[in-house]
Amino acid sequence: MTIRGKAYIAGAFEHPLRKAPEKSVAQLHAECAKGALVDAGLSKDDVDGYFCAGDAPGMGPLSMADYMNLRLRHVDSTDTGGSSYLVHVAHAAEGIALGKCSVALITLAGRPRSEGMATGTAPRPGNPAQPDIQFEYPYGPTIVNMYAMCAMRHMYQYGTTSEQLAWIKVAASHHAQYNPNAMLRDVVTVKEVLDSPIVASPLHRLDCCVISDGGGALVVVAPEVMKSLRRPRVKLLGAGEAPKGQFGGDVDLTFSGARWSGPRAFAEAGVAPADIQYASIYDSFTITVLMQIEDLGFCEKGQGGRFVADGNLISGTGRLPFNTDGGGLCNNHPANRGGMTKVIEAVRQLRGEAHPAVQVKNCALALAQGTGGSLGTRHGSATLILERE
Amino acid sequence: MIPMPDRILPAPEPNPETKPYWDAAAEGRLLIRRCAACGRAHHYPRALCPFCFSDRTEWQTASGNGTLYSFSVMQRAPVPYAIAYVTLDEGPSMMSNLVDCDFDTIHIGMKLKAVFKPTEGGLKLAMFTPA
Numbered sequence: 001m002t003i004r005g006k007a008y009i010a011g012a013f014e015h016p017l018r019k020a021p022e023k024s025v026a027q028l029h030a031e032c033a034k035g036a037l038v039d040a041g042l043s044k045d046d047v048d049g050y051f052c053a054g055d056a057p058g059m060g061p062l063s064m065a066d067y068m069n070l071r072l073r074h075v076d077s078t079d080t081g082g083s084s085y086l087v088h089v090a091h092a093a094e095g096i097a098l099g100k101c102s103v104a105l106i107t108l109a110g111r112p113r114s115e116g117m118a119t120g121t122a123p124r125p126g127n128p129a130q131p132d133i134q135f136e137y138p139y140g141p142t143i144v145n146m147y148a149m150c151a152m153r154h155m156y157q158y159g160t161t162s163e164q165l166a167w168i169k170v171a172a173s174h175h176a177q178y179n180p181n182a183m184l185r186d187v188v189t190v191k192e193v194l195d196s197p198i199v200a201s202p203l204h205r206l207d208c209c210v211i212s213d214g215g216g217a218l219v220v221v222a223p224e225v226m227k228s229l230r231r232p233r234v235k236l237l238g239a240g241e242a243p244k245g246q247f248g249g250d251v252d253l254t255f256s257g258a259r260w261s262g263p264r265a266f267a268e269a270g271v272a273p274a275d276i277q278y279a280s281i282y283d284s285f286t287i288t289v290l291m292q293i294e295d296l297g298f299c300e301k302g303q304g305g306r307f308v309a310d311g312n313l314i315s316g317t318g319r320l321p322f323n324t325d326g327g328g329l330c331n332n333h334p335a336n337r338g339g340m341t342k343v344i345e346a347v348r349q350l351r352g353e354a355h356p357a358v359q360v361k362n363c364a365l366a367l368a369q370g371t372g373g374s375l376g377t378r379h380g381s382a383t384l385i386l387e388r389e
Numbered sequence: 390m391i392p393m394p395d396r397i398l399p400a401p402e403p404n405p406e407t408k409p410y411w412d413a414a415a416e417g418r419l420l421i422r423r424c425a426a427c428g429r430a431h432h433y434p435r436a437l438c439p440f441c442f443s444d445r446t447e448w449q450t451a452s453g454n455g456t457l458y459s460f461s462v463m464q465r466a467p468v469p470y471a472i473a474y475v476t477l478d479e480g481p482s483m484m485s486n487l488v489d490c491d492f493d494t495i496h497i498g499m500k501l502k503a504v505f506k507p508t509e510g511g512l513k514l515a516m517f518t519p520a
């Protein structure tokens with residue numbers, strides 16, 4: 001049993017707002033849902049499967065299905081942080097392959113910017129029943145310093161430099177200049193990244209993604225539904241997922257769960273990293289990108305610094321065009337969860353609907369990679385491989 | 390070393406599974422949990438061994454000696470602090486803070502020893518300082 005070729009992404013929508021103080025979270029979810037359905041050429045009443053994660057208010061799918069008045073026969077609220085929406089695409093394909101649904105809607109939305117959330121720099125107390133919390137929270141773990149420890153160890157073990165990490169931000173900024181909705185549209189230099197203040201050593205302010213309101217949605221459909229639609233056909237070829245934690249104390253911060261989710265997706269798709277023409281890579285921080293690029297096999301482990309340097313991720317000049325919307329580093333990181341926008345930009349590339357300045361020529365094979373949670377403690381990784389049919 | 394105001398440490402919330410760990414820390418002892426079935430020590434401590442799932446796990450007093458695995462100095466905080474993973478001589482790595490040292494001299498691989506710092510609630514946290 002495989003999901004290879006069993007489902008298509010028919011609709012994709014990224015909310016144009018990056019700050020939404022006048023809107024509710026449920027409203028943003030519904031606006032994204034509507035946008036993706038319009039994009040697909042489907043209506044709300046066609047939806048029979050619904051997927052959402054921890055950003056959905058209330059009782060997740062129950063609250064949101066009620067708000068949107070959906071009549072469903074399949075729901076899934078798997079939450080693996082920012083990678084949830086890639087997992088949802090895979091799980092939607094599984095549901096479709098088994099006949100449990102034929103039009104699956106996936107939504108994400110949130111307002112961390114309007115709510116003034118110190119996303120990356122404030123420790124989060126969490127639920128005391130969370131088994132790790134008493135052994136970690138008192139020490140002040142934040143999103144940034146956890147990823148910073150990954151960067152510090154990667155530098156120690158492989159000689160990775162801050163200059164090399166900065167190239168990832170530079171490449172993202174080259175792409176963001178063409179995105180009118182991007183939060184940060186100025187092209188930056190390596191020096192500007194290195195001159196920005198240290199948030200948590202060795203990560204600078206410009207090594208970190210934006211904090212934005214907004215959201216996105218996807219519509220995943222069965223092959224027979226796709227045939228009835230007039231949109232370009234974006235087929236799911238393969239998917240992999242893998243959580244990674246601290247291994248009972250055998251902590252290794254130098255790799256991500258992409259080491260496992262990537263090969264699973266490639267095996268199912270029957271393609272290799274060298275075949276990928278465009279890659280959306282989760283970019284909460286520059287180090288996040290570097291580790292996943294290595295773990296997915298785009299270069300050898302430890303060689304990520306060399307691979308990303310000198311503009312190698314810039315569309316048109318580099319070997320691996322990545323995050324051509326500007327990514328989380330420059331464009332959008334709605335609800336502090338960047339997985340949704342990773343899939344959306346991959347769909348744009350495969351449809352030929354990316355900005356002409358960053359569109360990969362004849363883009364027929366793309367990868368979307370997400371991680372969620374924290375690479376420094378425990379996270380989920382998900383990989384999707386998509387093909388234009 | 391630049392003198393800095395003390396950082397206020399939030400208190401951990403022990404539960405029945407972990408209470409002995411915090412009782413020992415209050416007395417200045419670092420406990421780890423070792424499995425009598427497979428012989429391996431783990432952290433954070435659990436009733437069921439995360440390696441073999443045996444319930445024959447036991448508390449053991451650790452030496453308090455370790456090696457710095459990784460760290461980061463959180464600059465953007467009211468009082469900057471150094472967070473770290475320390476690999477204990479007994480095997481497992483634990484999250485902690487580096488204290489009573491010049492942050493500019495911290496380096497991965499350095500030898501460390503445990504010290505105990507009081508939290509808001511009175512319970513103590515195992516932290517590390519250069520050995």
Ligand SMILES: [Zn+2]
Pocket residue numbers: 424425426427428429438439440441442443
């Ligand atoms: Zn055991």
